[in-house]
Amino acid sequence: MTRYSRQTRMLVAIDCIIFGFDGQDLKLLVIKRGFEPEKGKWSLMGGFVQPDEGFEEAASRILKVLTGLEGVYMEQLFAFGNPDRDPMERTISVAYFALIDINAYRQQLSEEYRAEWISLSKLPRLIFDHAEMVAQAQARLRYKAAIHPILFELLPQKFTIPQLQILYEAVYDTVFDKRNFSRKVLSTGLLVKQKDKERASSKRGAFYYKLDKRKYSAKFHAFLNFVADPGKLN
Amino acid sequence: MTRYSRQTRMLVAIDCIIFGFDGQDLKLLVIKRGFEPEKGKWSLMGGFVQPDEGFEEAASRILKVLTGLEGVYMEQLFAFGNPDRDPMERTISVAYFALIDINAYRQQLSEEYRAEWISLSKLPRLIFDHAEMVAQAQARLRYKAAIHPILFELLPQKFTIPQLQILYEAVYDTVFDKRNFSRKVLSTGLLVKQKDKERASSKRGAFYYKLDKRKYSAKFHAFLNFVADPGKLN
DNA sequence: CAGTTAATTGTATAATTGACATTTAATTGT
DNA sequence: ACAATTAAATGTCAATTATACAATTAACTG
Numbered sequence: 001m002t003r004y005s006r007q008t009r010m011l012v013a014i015d016c017i018i019f020g021f022d023g024q025d026l027k028l029l030v031i032k033r034g035f036e037p038e039k040g041k042w043s044l045m046g047g048f049v050q051p052d053e054g055f056e057e058a059a060s061r062i063l064k065v066l067t068g069l070e071g072v073y074m075e076q077l078f079a080f081g082n083p084d085r086d087p088m089e090r091t092i093s094v095a096y097f098a099l100i101d102i103n104a105y106r107q108q109l110s111e112e113y114r115a116e117w118i119s120l121s122k123l124p125r126l127i128f129d130h131a132e133m134v135a136q137a138q139a140r141l142r143y144k145a146a147i148h149p150i151l152f153e154l155l156p157q158k159f160t161i162p163q164l165q166i167l168y169e170a171v172y173d174t175v176f177d178k179r180n181f182s183r184k185v186l187s188t189g190l191l192v193k194q195k196d197k198e199r200a201s202s203k204r205g206a207f208y209y210k211l212d213k214r215k216y217s218a219k220f221h222a223f224l225n226f227v228a229d230p231g232k233l234n
Numbered sequence: 235m236t237r238y239s240r241q242t243r244m245l246v247a248i249d250c251i252i253f254g255f256d257g258q259d260l261k262l263l264v265i266k267r268g269f270e271p272e273k274g275k276w277s278l279m280g281g282f283v284q285p286d287e288g289f290e291e292a293a294s295r296i297l298k299v300l301t302g303l304e305g306v307y308m309e310q311l312f313a314f315g316n317p318d319r320d321p322m323e324r325t326i327s328v329a330y331f332a333l334i335d336i337n338a339y340r341q342q343l344s345e346e347y348r349a350e351w352i353s354l355s356k357l358p359r360l361i362f363d364h365a366e367m368v369a370q371a372q373a374r375l376r377y378k379a380a381i382h383p384i385l386f387e388l389l390p391q392k393f394t395i396p397q398l399q400i401l402y403e404a405v406y407d408t409v410f411d412k413r414n415f416s417r418k419v420l421s422t423g424l425l426v427k428q429k430d431k432e433r434a435s436s437k438r439g440a441f442y443y444k445l446d447k448r449k450y451s452a453k454f455h456a457f458l459n460f461v462a463d464p465g466k467l468n
Numbered sequence: 469c470a471g472t473t474a475a476t477t478g479t480a481t482a483a484t485t486g487a488c489a490t491t492t493a494a495t496t497g498t
Numbered sequence: 499a500c501a502a503t504t505a506a507a508t509g510t511c512a513a514t515t516a517t518a519c520a521a522t523t524a525a526c527t528g
Contacts, residue, residue: 004323007282009243012326048241055315079313079328081289089238090285092246094313202474203526223463231456414486436505437495
C-alpha cells in the first residue's frame with residue numbers, strides 16, 4: 001500500500017458561528033482566544049478535526065464544550081481555504097453555523113473560554129477570516145429563514161407571535177405588518193396555540209404558541225416563503 | 235514562531251461534480267481513475283489542493299484540465315470529511331459543482347482522462363463517497379434552480395423556450411404545462427427574443443432567445459420561483 | 469371607571485398561480 | 499395547389515395568495 005506521496009497535508013479546523021436571540025437582538029457567541037497566534041483577541045469558537053473524527057462530530061464536540069448543549073440545530077456553512085488565512089501554517093477551516101435558544105445556554109460550563117454573546121451590530125474585530133465567516137453565516141441565515149422555518153430554533157419552546165415577529169425583524173433589519181405577519185405564520189399550520197399567556201411585555205398579554213413537532217419535521221424542508229425576496233430588503 | 239504541534243495534518247482534495255445537458259438528459263462528466271487506489275474505476279474528476287492554492291483556484295484548475303473551459307458557473311457544494319472516506323489515508327474533500335454548456339466542451343483535450351458524459355439515470359458505481367456527492371449536488375441543483383435562474387448555464391447562448399422547458403423537466407423529472415411555463419419564464423424579463431428560429435426539431439420552428447445579461451446579473455440572486463415547491467414533486 | 473397599551477382580528481384590492489383549448493406557422497404528402 | 503400534420507405560440511377564467519390598511523378587545527393603571 002503506497003500512500004499519496006508528494007502531496008501536502010494540511011491542518012483542518014472547524015469554526016462555529018453560533019447565533020442566539022435575546023428577545024431583542026440577534027447575537028453571536030464569541031470567545032477570547034486562549035492561545036497563539038492572536039491570543040486574547042476575539043474569535044469564533046473552533047478547534048482541529050481529530051484523526052478519527054468527522055466534521056459533524058467535531059463541530060458537535062466543540063459546540064458542546066462551549067455551550068454544554070447537544071442536539072442543537074447546526075449545518076455546514078462553507079469550507080474556507082485561502083492559503084494565508086492562518087498566518088502560522090496552512091489551515092483550512094470548515095465552518096458550521098448553529099442556532100440555539102439563548103436561554104438554554106449554560107454560562108458556567110464555558111467560563112474557561114471567556115465566551116460572550118455580542119450583538120451582530122456591535123461585533124468587535126475578529127481574528128483571521130472570522131468576520132467573513134460571520135457575514136456569510138448571516139447571509140445564509142437570511143436566505144434560509146426566508147424559505148424555511150428555521151428561526152424557531154432560536155426561540156424557547158413556548159413563544160408568542162409578537163416575539164416571533166421581533167425575531168424576524170431583527171434578522172431582516174426591517175419591520176413587517178403585524179396583521180400580515182401573524183396570518184402568514186399561522187397559515188403554515190406549524191403553530192399550536194397554548195392556553196396561557198406571556199404577561200411581562202404587555203398589559204393584555206400574548207398567547208403562547210408551541211411548534212407542532214410532527215408538522216415541523218414534515219415541513220422543515222418545504223418552501224414556505226416567510227419573506228418574499230430577502231435580497232430586496234435593505 | 236511555534237506551529238500547532240500535536241495536530242494531525244490531512245490531505246485536502248477537490249472533487250468536481252460537472253453537469254451538462256444534451257437537449258434531452260441531464261448528464262454528468264465522469265472519468266476512469268488513472269491511479270491507485272481504485273484505478274480504472276469510475277470517479278469524479280478531482281485532485282489535491284496545492285500548497286499555495288485556494289479552493290476556488292484548485293477547482294478551476296481541475297475543471298480547466300478536464301474540459302478546457304474557464305469562467306464556467308461553479309459553486310462550493312459541501313466539504314466531505316468522513317474519516318474513512320478514502321481507505322488509503324485520511325483525506326477530506328471539498329466538492330464543487332459546475333454547470334457547463336455541453337456543446338462548448340472540448341473532448342480532445344481530455345483524452346488523457348477517458349472522460350465521459352453519462353446520464354444521471356444511468357450512472358455506474360462510483361468510487362469512495364462520490365455517489366453521495368452526486369446525489370447531494372443533484373439535490374442542490376433542484377433546490378437552487380427552483381428559485382434562481384441557474385439552469386441557463388447549461389444551455390448555449392441561443393436557446394428556445396421548448397428547449398428550456400425540456401431542461402427543467404429533466405431536472406425535476408416531471409412535466410410542466412407549456413403555457414404556464416413560458417408565461418413564467420418570460421415574466422422574469424430575463425429573456426430577449428431573437429429574430430431567427432431553431433428549425434431542427436419542428437416544422438414551424440421555435441424562436442431563439444438570449445439572456446439579457448444585465449438583468450441576468452442583477453436578478454441572479456433574486457427569488458424568482460421557477461418551481462413552486464420542488465420537494466413536493468415526485 | 470376612564471385611560472392606556474399592546475394583542476387580536478378583518479376586509480378590500482391587486483397580483484400571481486393553476487387549469488385548460490385554440491390558433492398559427494411551416495413542412496409533408498397527395 | 500392544397501389538405502394533412504406537427505409543434506409553437508398565445509388567451510381566459512377561477513382560485514389562491516399577497517399587500518395595504520383600521521377597528522376592536524383584553525387587561526392593567528391611576
